[in-house]
Amino acid sequence: MATNRTFTMLKPDAVEKGHIGAILEKISASGFKIVAMKLTQLTKADAEEFYAIHSERPFYGELVEYMTRGPIVAAILEKENAVEDFRTLIGATNPEDAAEGTIRKLYAESISQNAVHGSDSDENAAIEGAFHFSGRDTF
Ligand code: RTP
Numbered sequence: 207m208a209t210n211r212t213f214t215m216l217k218p219d220a221v222e223k224g225h226i227g228a229i230l231e232k233i234s235a236s237g238f239k240i241v242a243m244k245l246t247q248l249t250k251a252d253a254e255e256f257y258a259i260h261s262e263r264p265f266y267g268e269l270v271e272y273m274t275r276g277p278i279v280a281a282i283l284e285k286e287n288a289v290e291d292f293r294t295l296i297g298a299t300n301p302e303d304a305a306e307g308t309i310r311k312l313y314a315e316s317i318s319q320n321a322v323h324g325s326d327s328d329e330n331a332a333i334e335g336a337f338h339f340s341g342r343d344t345f
């Protein structure tokens with residue numbers, strides 16, 4: 207994946223509360239082009255692998271439970287400086303610390319259930335995008 211791309215998930219809490227449309231609208235309005243997208247559900251093995259970096263953290267079990275409890279929207283987004291700009295758009299991990307107008311400030315419930323994921327590097331964006339999408343599903 208080119209470095210002008212990032213990977214996102216609208217997490218189960220956002221989907222359950224009916225926020226898919228509002229969040230995608232905000233993403234599009236912020237200049238990101240959707241180049242791959244689907245509604246899907248993570249298995250326990252998927253979530254454990256996706257968040258393996260956090261496996262020693264006290265919240266890991268809770269995180270895997272949360273991320274697998276219902277459908278998510280997975281998408282690859284394209285924009286110049288996509289990884290950094292998308293992290294800015296979603297805001298801090300804890301919505302209490304997130305800037306006004308960010309997706310987490312608007313839609314996240316808590317530090318654990320925070321509505322949206324954004325890749326933290328170009329390398330991880332490529333790995334995470336490839337985890338969910340084949341070349342023929344990416345435009
Ligand atoms: P993400 O990977 O989902 O985009 O979130 P992030 O970079 O802002 O935060 P990260 O440190 O990578 O944490 C991954 C996800 O784990 C949950 N979390 N819970 N209870 C807690 O203290 C806690 N801390 C993190 C959140 O769902 C967070 O997004």
Ligand code: MG
Nearest residue numbers: 323324325326
């Ligand atoms: Mg992270």
